[in-house]
Amino acid sequence: KFNYSGLQCPGPIVNISKEIKNIQEGDQIEVTVTDPGFANDIKSWAKQTGHVLVKLEEDDNEIKAIIQKGQPKNLEVSHTSKGTTIVLFSGELDKAVAAMIIANGAKAAGRDVTIFFTFWGLNALKKAQTVNVKKKGIAKMFDFMLPKTPLKMPLSKMNMFGLGNIMMRYVMKKKNVD
Template sequence: MTEVKKDKTTIVLFSGDLDKAIAAYIIANGAAAYDHEVTIFHTFWGLNTLRKDEQVPVKKGMLEKMFGKMMPRGTNKLGLSKMHMAGMGPKMIKKVMKKHNVQSLPDLVEMAQEQGVNLVACTMTMDLLGLQKEELLDDIDYAGVAAYLGEANEGKVNLFI
């Protein structure tokens, strides 16, 4: 989207698991530090990473309301893919991350935005899950699978997480 000759890295973030989102953002921030042009395409449960912490009043249909209620709102609410242990796992991970000076997911997302990582919300799954732009972080992009494929086709590293 910006310069022409930078190496490109793309990540489809499909998962809504805290640990996978952390891995995705660490890779993305690393690639951005390497001066790659980086795109994270958030689809399905990966959209939860982009949700604002607070509830945003929007009008929704019944099904969309149910999905909205059941899905975690924002980076602080995500669970782990393994050892979730009724919420104890995420707390432990957050604790050890702090202890070892690893950035938390909200910090990783903020850093990604500062480094110019292209955060994209998949419009088709926003529709499906009934998520509206007001509910997601500011300064992100909106696109469909065609735009993702355009980027990925020029990417040197393309991951599905």
């Protein structure tokens, strides 16, 4: 039995995917989740992965599911046999978060996942520089214009001089989204 109350998508599915690997075929796990989208997610995940959704109960506050480990299914959606590649080409927070959620969902479905970060997408990987690097010309201008850390990435819509980023992170934290 596992309680994933308070976790938002893709948290419950990612955790179920990890736990299902630790049991034998035919064994079952029971999960309790409060994410309202979980009922649809678990149906799709079970169908995709070859596991069996034995029971699904919903009430106003929580969703309970019993999942039985089935025989792993050969996943043939529209991926290569090697895995899934996502290209993150934007330096905007909402697009970077979306790429991470899609990557986690694909990983939970048993895919090997690679995220390719283009020039602008690299903003999602930045660490605050502890060493000052002297730059000149255009490099200095880019350094000035780009966010110093992912925490400062703007939103693609409704950025509101940085308040959109703060509000989005606040809602994510309240909903317990990684």
